[in-house]
Amino acid sequence: MPLDGSRAMSKIRKSARGQACTLRLAPDCDPETVVFCHIQPRAHGRAGSKVADLFGCYGCHACHDIIDRRGAWREVPADLVAERKLSAMIETQTLLLGLGLAVLKSPGARKSPSNPAG
Numbered sequence: 477m478p479l480d481g482s483r484a485m486s487k488i489r490k491s492a493r494g495q496a497c498t499l500r501l502a503p504d505c506d507p508e509t510v511v512f513c514h515i516q517p518r519a520h521g522r523a524g525s526k527v528a529d530l531f532g533c534y535g536c537h538a539c540h541d542i543i544d545r546r547g548a549w550r551e552v553p554a555d556l557v558a559e560r561k562l563s564a565m566i567e568t569q570t571l572l573l574g575l576g577l578a579v580l581k582s583p584g585a586r587k588s589p590s591n592p593a594g
Contacts, residue, residue, distance in 0.1 A: 488512060488529040488577050495534040498564035502538035509537035515561050533564035
């Protein structure tokens with residue numbers, strides 16, 4: 477599956493509807509505007525390319541503008557934005573695990589050729 481904006485909306489991105497903003501950077505988060513915000517590292521590549529849906533968080537429109545450094549929100553200190561992006565991603569991943577939209581598999585869960593049952 478391509479990692480650009482051309483893919484169909486994933487279950488993870490759809491899960492943002494009705495969720496609270498996990499970024500909590502703006503003074504007036506509007507829960508009606510929450511979407512799944514991708515956390516884009518600066519070194520990832522050209523603008524417009526996106527990381528996998530696992531690397532993101534739930535964010536309201538105002539907070540999404542802050543992490544994307546749009547408009548007057550550029551004044552928010554970059555270190556605060558970076559800290560909140562990491563915290564929000566961890567909080568969102570925890571929620572995704574609880575919703576069954578992300579799964580952690582232990583290395584012991586793999587089937588080995590010598591033991592097909594597990």
